[in-house]
Amino acid sequence: MNPQILFIFVLLLNLISISISLQDPNAKTPKSTLSLAHVELTKYGFPVGLLPATTVLGYAVNQTSGEFTVRLGGACKITLPPDNYVATYSKNINGKIVNGRMAELDGIRVRALFKWWSITGIRSSGDDIVFEVGMVTAKYPSKNFDKSPVCEGQHSSS
Numbered sequence: 001m002n003p004q005i006l007f008i009f010v011l012l013l014n015l016i017s018i019s020i021s022l023q024d025p026n027a028k029t030p031k032s033t034l035s036l037a038h039v040e041l042t043k044y045g046f047p048v049g050l051l052p053a054t055t056v057l058g059y060a061v062n063q064t065s066g067e068f069t070v071r072l073g074g075a076c077k078i079t080l081p082p083d084n085y086v087a088t089y090s091k092n093i094n095g096k097i098v099n100g101r102m103a104e105l106d107g108i109r110v111r112a113l114f115k116w117w118s119i120t121g122i123r124s125s126g127d128d129i130v131f132e133v134g135m136v137t138a139k140y141p142s143k144n145f146d147k148s149p150v151c152e153g154q155h156s157s158s
């Protein structure tokens with residue numbers, strides 16, 4: 001091969017590999033399922049793990065009233081640590097949120113004592129998370145919710 005052509009050929013190869021390596025970081029970025037809604041939770045003093053690692057189509061918080069809605073890509077079933085209660089998240093979750101406290105929750109249910117119970121409130125209390133089912137409360141260490149649980153199977157219903 002003519003040395004000049006060889007030089008151009010090598011140069012081209014280098015350019016190609018440079019452009020590939022420039023694209024690589026993007027291609028390798030892990031697809032994060034943590035959305036802005038997950039980040040928003042932490043701003044209110046809650047761990048991200050209260051919201052499953054699933055697609056969040058949208059969320060809105062009324063800063064005045066604290067009313068919020070979260071719209072998930074689909075209903076989601078998870079297992080809550082440490083007692084392995086099964087919980088479901090509806091496609092639409094509503095409630096009121098202020099720092100460290102969610103109330104009037106609608107859309108999260110937990111199975112216990114052979115029944116489904118609606119979680120009506122969630123509080124952040126020191127190092128604990130307190131779940132409210134009406135007047136009944138259950139307390140768990142926040143660190144159990146440091147990671148967003150992955151949905152187990154898809155529900156077609158909302």
Ligand SMILES: *[C@@H]1O[C@H](CO)[C@@H](O)[C@H](O)[C@H]1NC(C)=O
Pocket residue numbers: 062063064065066
């Ligand atoms: C937010 O809440 C306040 C107080 O309840 C209400 O007056 C206002 O209309 C709400 N804003 C939106 C955009 O819903």
